[in-house]
Amino acid sequence: MESKVLKISKNTIITFFTLVFILGFFSKSVVNLFIPKVQVTTPVKSTFSRTLNIKGKIVPKEKVKIRLAGSVIVEDYFVKIGEKVEKGDPLLKINKNYGVKSSYKDIDELKIDLKKEKFKLERLQNTTYNIDKMNVQLLEEKMKNMKEEIKKLEKLYKAGAITANKLHVKKQNLKSLEINLKKEKLMLQEKRKENQLEIQETLGNIENLETEISEAKNAKNFYYEISSDGICYSDVDGIVLNTNDTEVILPQDTVLIELGLVKNFNSVKFVTKIPEKYYNFISDADMIKINSQNDKMPDQVNITEVSKVINNKMIKIEGEFLNDNNSFPIINKEIKGIIEKKYVGEKTVPKIAVIPHDKFEAGKKGHVYIVLEEKGALGTEYIVKRVNITIKDVGDDVVSIDGIDMYDNPKIVINPSFKIRDGVKVRIWE
Structure with missing residues (x-):
């Protein structure tokens, strides 16, 4: 009987501990079913990069615009857009009946007019008025003698030797002589004034003629010339970029043909536009990597200019090709490239771990979730804590952050979701 009771007691105890074990195991498993799983990482020091994909085109560094010194009618263009031209090649032919209606005078005629004006100036400046001066001096001498004679x-x-009438006549002659002297002096002054006015006028004419000659020379250098057969020839090697219309009157200064001075990749540049929001990113970048299947295409572009003028919310960027292999570029060809900027961060985490409060930009605020360990009834528990951070630098997949220095090797959640919030228990997904 006692052995039977002992046996029953033993079985009861075994069953009890078995039930406790089973209930404990399954209760923990049941609880775990409702706890969200998280993946975590620890912030590390790393080098990371941010890239920007762009599209641009090849354009000439220098262009030549073919203009004529007056309005013309073009009968025909001998070149087409995209064609190569060499120095001496015919470019276009004008309507000879209409000609070139120019506002500029012939330089040789202007030079002749200038020479005449300079000769006139020399003559005016060398005018001495010797005859007029001599007349004044003779009159002055005659007056002096007549005054002495009147004294006598x-x-x-007074002695009664002559009549009063004779003395009166002499005095009247002296008055007439004084009047004539004044007239001569006034005439001399007027002639000198007129001479000075003519000198000033001539100097003005000379200045105007010299200006006209200078403008005509500049026009000759600026504008292309037409041969006697009405044809305009190229004086450079290049690529035809644009041509104008035919059989219409094209006013002076109208660009008839535009040529690009292209020899190799050293004579062209890369031009692209990017949205203004990338200005801070691009402002201190220095290189563009070119994506091309063409082995003859240079693989890098050195950024030479980032425009500070925003046009239609776009920023213009220019650069020069590196590693030229003397191949010939295709003008206006679209090229894909990548601008890459590298950063070094002391505490970097995957970009998906950061929830920005505004945007992913340096200096902006955000937050991350870290997992803290706590001892609970069923063992070690993991509790989520929200931590506000400051974004330092942003890469394509990695972000450098500040604000977690108070935590030692924090476990940061890299799969945040609506289930993950401050104070929530989680399971770490190994």
């Missing part, structure tokens, strides 16, 4: 006549008149 006055003595004779």
